[in-house]
Amino acid sequence: MESKPHNENWPLWEVFIRARQGLDHKHAGSLYAADARMAVENARDVYTRRNEGISIWVVESKYIHASNPSESDSFYDPATDKVYRHPSFYNLPDELKNI
Amino acid sequence: MSAREQEIFDQKIEEEIRIEPKDWMPDDYRKMLIRQMSQHAHSEIVGMLPEGNWITRAPSLRRKATLIAKVQDEAGHGLYLYSATETLGITREETIEQLHSGKAKYSSIFNYPTLTWADIGAIGWLVDGAAIMNQVPLCRASYGPYARAMIRICKEESFHQRQGFEILLVLSRGNEAQKAMCQDAINRWWWPSLMMFGPNDDASPNSQRSMQWKIKRFSNDELRQKFVDVCVEQVKTLEMSLPDPKIKWNEETGHYEFGEINWDEFYEVLKGNGPCNRERIEARKKAHAEGAWVREAAAAYASKNKYSSNTIPHGIQTA
Numbered sequence: 538m539e540s541k542p543h544n545e546n547w548p549l550w551e552v553f554i555r556a557r558q559g560l561d562h563k564h565a566g567s568l569y570a571a572d573a574r575m576a577v578e579n580a581r582d583v584y585t586r587r588n589e590g591i592s593i594w595v596v597e598s599k600y601i602h603a604s605n606p607s608e609s610d611s612f613y614d615p616a617t618d619k620v621y622r623h624p625s626f627y628n629l630p631d632e633l634k635n636i
Numbered sequence: 637m638s639a640r641e642q643e644i645f646d647q648k649i650e651e652e653i654r655i656e657p658k659d660w661m662p663d664d665y666r667k668m669l670i671r672q673m674s675q676h677a678h679s680e681i682v683g684m685l686p687e688g689n690w691i692t693r694a695p696s697l698r699r700k701a702t703l704i705a706k707v708q709d710e711a712g713h714g715l716y717l718y719s720a721t722e723t724l725g726i727t728r729e730e731t732i733e734q735l736h737s738g739k740a741k742y743s744s745i746f747n748y749p750t751l752t753w754a755d756i757g758a759i760g761w762l763v764d765g766a767a768i769m770n771q772v773p774l775c776r777a778s779y780g781p782y783a784r785a786m787i788r789i790c791k792e793e794s795f796h797q798r799q800g801f802e803i804l805l806v807l808s809r810g811n812e813a814q815k816a817m818c819q820d821a822i823n824r825w826w827w828p829s830l831m832m833f834g835p836n837d838d839a840s841p842n843s844q845r846s847m848q849w850k851i852k853r854f855s856n857d858e859l860r861q862k863f864v865d866v867c868v869e870q871v872k873t874l875e876m877s878l879p880d881p882k883i884k885w886n887e888e889t890g891h892y893e894f895g896e897i898n899w900d901e902f903y904e905v906l907k908g909n910g911p912c913n914r915e916r917i918e919a920r921k922k923a924h925a926e927g928a929w930v931r932e933a934a935a936a937y938a939s940k941n942k943y944s945s946n947t948i949p950h951g952i953q954t955a
Contacts, residue, residue, distance in 0.1 A: 547931065547935060567719045571935050574952045575934060575938075607658075
């Protein structure tokens with residue numbers, strides 16, 4: 538039996554896992570699956586075999602949009618010259634406490 | 637390629653900043669990673685075959701459950717590595733096609749047969765032990781997705797080695813026949829395990845490049861020596877021996893000396909003439925072909941649901 542390559546039919550999914558209550562979902566990896574249910578179940582089998590998670594998100598990779606690393610310099614430029622956003626920028630006397 | 641891009645890349649390597657998929661990288665770096673990572677992925681997948689051979693014949697329920705869990709881990713490791721490889725711009729189909737056509741290699745160790753139950757112990761102790769020795773430094777590989785996959789894999793691999801050693805330990809405390817089986821498995825797996833580290837440094841031209849790019853951190857011979865030093869001590873706990881009369885402590889170097897590896901055998905197996913090369917690839921192709929209807933059925937089911945009013949599959953919620 539000759540099959541079509543499976544990722545022509547099965548989309549790629551990104552997997553995010555919450556390790557414990559109170560933590561963020563964190564990117565764990567990616568996998569191919571026919572639909573969301575299969576993606577969640579396969580993510581469970583691949584990424585949480587040793588209790589690594591209590592909640593799984595999956596999203597089709599094509600819906601993730603990314604910034605361009607080659608434009609990093611200009612893209613993040615507005616943040617580099619604003620040291621006054623950091624608390625250490627402000628000169629206060631040493632005797633001042635609890636601030 | 638612009639000189640500026642090359643300069644940025646070199647600087648990142650120099651400063652131990654990981655290279656990520658969308659970053660510019662030299663073509664040869666990309667090619668080397670695709671080759672190494674896909675072969676690594678194939679090894680995980682083909683590595684399930686010699687062990688799968690013993691799942692139905694494991695001597696107890698405990699051993700059977702453990703072996704299933706281990707083989708399931710290998711499948712997971714294959715997936716982490718295939719996914720990481722795909723970030724370099726090669727598709728899953730291409731990598732799998734390269735395995736099936738013989739264009740891509742996998743670790744030669746899996747072309748040896750698992751003749752007795754003790755082989756499952758020897759694979760865990762020696763083969764996974766050698767793999768761990770190779771893999772731990774790869775957790776610091778310069779390519780981010782590879783390093784991250786390796787961290788996950790190394791966390792899981794330690795159980796594999798311990799369960800293997802436990803199998804051998806139980807056999808080594810058993811009756812004469814069990815002891816003999818244990819020693820026989822060690823005898824057969826020792827040399828192929830040493831070959832897993834690859835050719836000697838002077839015969840391994842890719843190694844140097846790989847170390848410059850900080851994919852590899854230690855040379856083949858360095859890692860092999862480390863492995864020998866560890867195993868010579870561990871085999872004492874088993875009250876067994878390693879099949880090499882030349883193993884001898886060297887006071888000066890602080891390492892164990894060992895005999896010459898049979899490189900003819902290594903290259904023969906690599907060329908496809910090992911005991912199980914044909915069988916392994918045939919088994920892979922068969923599994924892939926026989927799984928085709930499952931992949932198609934799942935795709936058809938998903939596509940049918942896409943056009944129905946309720947697009948959220950049963951049992952799944954929106955985040």
